Amino acid sequence: MKKSYKIDVDCANCARKMEDAANATPGVQEASVNFMLLKMNVTFTEGADPKTVMKDVLANCKKVESDCEIYL
Numbered sequence: 001m002k003k004s005y006k007i008d009v010d011c012a013n014c015a016r017k018m019e020d021a022a023n024a025t026p027g028v029q030e031a032s033v034n035f036m037l038l039k040m041n042v043t044f045t046e047g048a049d050p051k052t053v054m055k056d057v058l059a060n061c062k063k064v065e066s067d068c069e070i071y072l
């Protein structure tokens with residue numbers, strides 16, 4: 001399953017940090033952040049619940065970049 005989320009982040013460097021944090025989150029098969037469009041595309045592993053996983057993704061992103069936001 002693949003979903004797209006609107007995000008807010010101040011620069012491309014922090015966007016990359018968010019991408020790394022998302023990819024390190026269990027339940028995420030692949031995440032990519034587009035800083036120009038302020039979007040995060042996430043492919044979830046089979047059986048994962050996107051809502052639950054995205055809460056963890058957001059928490060992990062906040063750890064590396066406290067100013068970022070993902071609109072869930």
Ligand SMILES: [Zn+2]
Pocket residue numbers: 010011012013014015
């Ligand atoms: Zn930044």
